[in-house]
Amino acid sequence: MLQLKDTGFSYGGRDILKDVNLDIAPGSFYFLTGPSGTGKTTLLRLCYQALMPTRGIVRILDRDVRGLEREDIAQIRRRIGVVHQDCKFVDHLTMADNIRMPLQVSGRSGELDNNSFDDLIAWVGLSAHMNAYPPELSSGERQRAALARAVVMSPDLILADEPTGNLDWIMAQKILTLLIELNKMGKTVILATHDLQLIRAAKSQITTRVLRIVDKNVQLAGADL
């Protein structure tokens, strides 16, 4: 699914990540943790080609990202769902149009019928907000909408970067539950967070692995979490 081999990324002459080796199997659930500023977001951005590695290899969905054209990157991103802490939307479009956008840009608008779309919206609990505009929604609603947008194309891999960072514990649990459900459907999930409580809550429900960024490298965390 996702492989990093001796991967490094530096910016302005400073190493952010160094010699990262990682092999993520399909259908797995990984947490990525570490203090703020250690490179969690950078690692996720490398995974969806918002950044290119300055060293080493990144293979995503069996494609080596080196030498990929931007059209190829766009194709790969359609198979990856991304959720950010500060999830962005196109503010002049309704939530329904925003959530449908991945289908729209890939020319697959007709593939999801209204019933399936309504089911998706009900799943994230936003049925009453489909005609609302993004600025009208709360942080929790926006996160759930971002999750719906991320999975509307039924991607193979879901990358969530601190999706619960701005949310209260109840809302964070809701988001976690949705991600766990997706994982149970066979999706691979990588969730970056520094919220240990969230990790413990997930561990009680499914088998997860926790990756920790230490000294610009990624290590598999032990049972201390």
Next chain:
Amino acid sequence: MNKLRELMNSLINLLVGDIKADNVVPPSGYTAILTSFTAAAMAFLAVFAMALSLATGRLADRWSDELSRTTTVRISAPEGQMQAQLDAVRNVLDTTTGIASFRIMTDEEQRKLLEPWFGPDLPLENLPIPRLVEVVEDPNGPDMDGLRFRLSAEAPGAILDDHTRWRRPLVDAAKRLRLLGTISIILIAGSTAAMITLAALSALAANGQVISVLRLVGASDTYIARAFVRRFTLRALIGAAIGTAIAMVAIFFLPSAAAEGAFLTGLGFTGWHWLLPLLVPILAALVAFWATRTAAFRALDRIS
């Protein structure tokens, strides 16, 4: 060939359109009006430059074609010798190859020529006015030096004027004016491209968040660029169509060209030339398409 095919596909996609994709770019109201207004003004100027270019072209062609095939023989002689000189000139012209026809201008015709300066009641018979002979050359034309030499020998009062002295600078001026008209059209097209490029870059910069969202969800650069390209192309097309229509109406109502009219009264379109301004909106749309597409892809390159 592949580039051409790609461009054609882009144009077809552009015409077919995708309303949902267009909506991704937020409406920009005031900027849209300014873009259309500028396209209209540029089209208006382009149509006038085209009219100027065509009118001067016609003038240059007329002066160089028609006048180059006519020559005038001017005979000045004392009163008693005028007829003898006229006969001698007639004889020379009759026997010179390269001359299709010639005609001695009547007193009435000469009076008309002088009328703008001396009024209608000029007593021509009391004035020592030279007699004029209008000579029309055949396509090969006569040997001018030989003809001039024979006239000076057989009719010393006759002077051959082949109009070269004043025709050449007029033709040169008309040709230069036509060139300036063409350059003006090119400059207008360039200015339109520059203006639309700036407007497109401004729109792209103002929609950074939209672009980042589109990229995040897997939109290709072609998809993103198309949303901007279609919008600016349509604005340029509509603006230019309005500007062209206004300019054509304005030119249509210019004073009509009369035979004795000056240059300005001939500033307009004749016959099928009226179809040429219809190309202006199409060209404006093509310029806008190319300018926006280039600007969009360059901007998207930088954003990545």
